Amino acid sequence: QVQLLESGGGIVQPGQSLTVSCAASGFTFNRYAIHWVRQAPGKGLEWVAGISFDGNKMYSVDFAKGRFSIARDNSENTVHLQMNSLRVEDTAIYFCARDRSGSADYFDNWGQGTLVTVSS
Amino acid sequence: SLVLTQPSTVSVAPGKKATITCGGDNIGSTTVQWYQHKPGQAPILLIYWDKDRPSGIPQRFSGSNSGSAATLTIWEVEAGDEADYYCQVWARGSDHPVFGGGTKLAVL
Numbered sequence: 001q002v003q004l005l006e007s008g009g010g011i012v013q014p015g016q017s018l019t020v021s022c023a024a025s026g027f028t029f030n031r032y033a034i035h036w037v038r039q040a041p042g043k044g045l046e047w048v049a050g051i052s053f054d055g056n057k058m059y060s061v062d063f064a065k066g067r068f069s070i071a072r073d074n075s076e077n078t079v080h081l082q083m084n085s086l087r088v089e090d091t092a093i094y095f096c097a098r099d100r101s102g103s104a105d106y107f108d109n110w111g112q113g114t115l116v117t118v119s120s
Numbered sequence: 121s122l123v124l125t126q127p128s129t130v131s132v133a134p135g136k137k138a139t140i141t142c143g144g145d146n147i148g149s150t151t152v153q154w155y156q157h158k159p160g161q162a163p164i165l166l167i168y169w170d171k172d173r174p175s176g177i178p179q180r181f182s183g184s185n186s187g188s189a190a191t192l193t194i195w196e197v198e199a200g201d202e203a204d205y206y207c208q209v210w211a212r213g214s215d216h217p218v219f220g221g222g223t224k225l226a227v228l
Contacts, residue, residue, distance in 0.1 A: 107208075109165075112161065
């Protein structure tokens, strides 16, 4: 069955960098777009970034532009979210989610998330 | 950008019907998804394209969308339905999805 497993979360200081990863299995990875969605403590879901099936199109929310970058390795069935210049307000659980399509539709499978804590 | 408005909490007795709304400017002109999220778990897709259910989702969950509001209806609510529910759309003319603020369903 479809599985998405996030990793790489941890505790970092403001201004530092961290990369979280999403390992996929159970489906033909290079046919689907993958997204990152986060949930800050006590808050709702917030889309962060997405990447098309072939890696040629990447999108991100305004607060992530210039700080976060998304990339995928279709040979390893993984997607990475590199986060630079982290802020306290980036503290959240980061979920990866499979798009139903190759680019932008809806999220039909999700991982359980990895916790990123930004604190001094 | 498009803002989706959901009630913060909906309370319902077991066996009754729960209705969760998602309001947005002309939301009826786009398609809406609904997700269920329980703490510590992966979110689950409940409804896509306004009213379609993925395999494995009970018929008790139904969706509709028209005008300025989409609706998720949960029939014969069970204790296990207690969770947060989110609506989501891809805003017209935008390259990114938008989530509603979420609704906590409390089963009395």
